[in-house]
Structure formats: C-alpha cells, structure tokens
Amino acid sequence: MTLPAHPIVLIPARLASTRLPGKPLADIHGEPMIVQVWHRAMEADLGPVVVACAEVEIAEAIEKAGGQAVLTRPDHPSGSDRIYEALQAVDPQGRHDAVINLQGDLPTLDPGIVRATFAPLADDAVDMATAVCEITDDEERTNPNVVKAVVGFSPDQDIGRALYFSRATVPAGTGPLYHHIGLYAYRRAALERFVSLPPGVLEGREKLEQLRALENGMRIDAARVDTVPLGVDTPADLERARNLLR
Template sequence: MARPLVVIPARMGSSRLPGKALAPIAGRPMILHVLDRALAAAIGPVAVATDSAQIARIVEAAGGRVVITGGDHACGSDRIGEALGALDPAAVHDVIVNLQGDQPDIAPGALAAALEPLEDPLVDIATLAAPAGPGERDDPNVVKLIGAEVAPRRMRALYFTRAPAPHGEGPHLHHIGVYAFRRAALARFTGLPPSPLEIRERLEQLRALEAGMRIDAMILDKAARGVDTSADLQRLREAQDQVERSRR
C-alpha cells in the first residue's frame, strides 16, 4: 500500500499572475481553498511548501502545516524536494503528491485517481488529464497531453505542450497540475537541471520525459482548470459566487 504525502508548492512571484496564491476567492485566499481540497481528499498528510512568509502566516493561522523553502527553485517539484527533508526526514512516505497551488477547484477524488498509475511498477510519475473544453485546444495557458492509451482511461505520456497538439482531427487532452511521484523518482527529478524542453515550454514535467522517466495519466471526465491568468481568476470567482447564491 502506498503512503502518500501531499505537498502544495506556493510562491508569490508567479510571472503571469503575481501574488495569486493569496488572491481572494469567496473571501478566502486561494491557497486555503487548495489546502481544503487536499485535506478533503484524505489520501495522506498535507503541507504547504513556500518561500513566502506571508503565505506561511496565512496557512499556519488556518491550522495548516508549512515549510519555508528557498526562493530560487525552477519549479514546484524542486521546491517540494527541498521541503521533503523537513516534512519527512525518516522517509515514511513512499509517494509524494505535488498538488499545484493554483488548483483551488480540483475535485478531492481526483487526487486518489492520480495514485492509480503507480500500481504499475514501470511508472515513475502519475498525473491527470481530461478532454479539452471548447477553445482550450488553442489556449497556450492550457497544457495539452499527447499520449498513448495503455489501459482504459489511462495514457502513457509522450509529450506535453502549450501548442494545439496533436495535429489533425480528434480529441485533445487538457493536462491537470497534479503529480504523484515515487519518492525515488522525485529524488532523481530534483537532482537534474532544468532541461531544454522544460525551459522552452515552461513545463517541469518535460524534464522527467527528457530523462527517460515514465509518466502515466488517468483520464477524468472533466478538468478543473487551474488559475494561470486574471481571466481564470475572474471565472473562478464568478463560479464561487454562483455557488454561494444557490446556498441562500
């Protein structure tokens, strides 16, 4: 049986939407919504890894666990790699789940689904995807997964891109920002420098593929879109407002 640890990497210096971890949604900072979703998934302990004292104070005030990291990490998984020494020095947890801090709308059950590909010993990293929605094929803020089906609702990832790929008629897959690493795979990943394709596409998972690591994705019915832009944030706020109005 896997013993997962969920870690949420968060920083203030997002290039496309600075300070988004603390952007208010329904009156609460986004990072607390992500923390709530991770706790509701109930797959294992949850912590936040951040370089921001402000984020740390807010998470701790809400009762969450935080580790302060350096500020020079190339990606969230590198930040988690640093935090892991403080979070789990005895290496009790054999699976480390990176739930990106801009996923406040992810369904708690999705995190359990992300663990399923790791039942295959050939898989190093597991993730999630879903059919792309209208307009997402051509949106560079929506990452597309190109893969080969290896089992029902499971794909082996061949590539990830911001471009509208693959070419031609047929479905496209929207990649969801969750990674379930075997502990050894995370150690290998963080020991590698950022790769050429990772830098070019600004996608950390390409470092793993370029190093020959295997990533498999479970395919969900619908993607919970992350918050990458101000338009994403506004969309999510409007959706939350509708939920609140329906409860009155």
C-alpha cells in the first residue's frame, strides 16, 4: 500500500456569500483570506496548489501573491464540480493521480490536517478520504449544523471506514461522536466518477454531498485528528481568524 505519487491541492473559491459578502477577499493582516488559505495549503507540502476561482478578482489576488489560479464557470453547483473543471484545465494529460479539495474559508487551518486527510489513500481500496474530530462540546452533539461522521475506529487506529454522514446525533449508544471536517482527498478516477453521478436520494435528504459517493458504492475513509479548523462564515468568525493568526 502506497500513497498516490503526484497529488495536487485545489481550492475552490467564489465571492458569493450571504453571511459574509466578498469572503475570499476579506483582509487578514494585509492579505486576502484566500491568500492565507493558499499559504496553509503550500505549508502542507503535498504538491502544487491551484485556486479554482469563480471571479477574476480572486485570481488576481492569488497571482499577486505568487500563486496559481484558474478561472472556472461561476455557476457550478458544488466545489467538487469547480475543482474538476480546474483539474482538467491545469492537468489535461492526467499526471496528477490524486486531488485534495481544500475549502477556501479555512485561513487558520493546521497543514497537518491536510496531510492527515491525504493519508487514507495509502489503501488502494479507498476512493475518497476525509477528516473527523471527536466532539467534546455537548451542544454539538445535537446541533444539525455540525455534521457527524459514523466511523468505527479500532482502539489503536486513527483511520477508519466512514459508514455514513448525518446531521442527526448518530450513532446511538455509548461512545464518541465525530465532527466531520469538510476536507476531501480523491483518487483522480474517483473524482471523475463522483462529478458524473446524479444527486443521491440521501444526499438530497441530508443536504450532504458526500452521501452521493456512499450511495453509489464508493469507499470513504476518515482520518481522526485533534482539532476542528475554524471555518469563516460570519464577521465574528473573521475576527476570530484575525486574532488566531496574530
């Protein structure tokens, strides 16, 4: 079992945000937030990093910082569709055998979490990989905005097979619950298959895109990590990110 040899990190980004308009360009210590995320991705040191942009303003910010950006259609329904278009543009020859999909609103992300998310792909049977963190806040156990991953980790393992994802409090019984972190690593063929699939029944019910993969027999493994990265969705989140990076 060996990891894919030539991964690429793709960061989808668009300006449309109802709670924080222009979010990718929000200033954090003199740099747009999307540039801070690009820095974290570069620090993970897994491969080249490309930002898949819906607007030229984002591309200009990344290129000014010395990074690489690709303009994509503004009307993609999901980040997965956006990164797939970008992948075809930057690597039409198919050199990159794995893709890490990194959200563009995680400016304080620990690069170690990115590397941990990639690690499950060392198992040839795994199509996609993601990350989870044990829930320690009781409020999160019942909060539908906190997505739970159902993973049965063996006592001595930090990688396990994801059996389901839900906004409900699952699984039942005594034991830990896991907060799903929305980072993904795909084998290239798995990403190509995923974006070709129609939306799933459970995906529509839970409003969770990853269920499309499970409904179609794809295997997702999850890496257990110690912290949940701060996702910036509101002005208060933005101020927290500024404080953390100060």
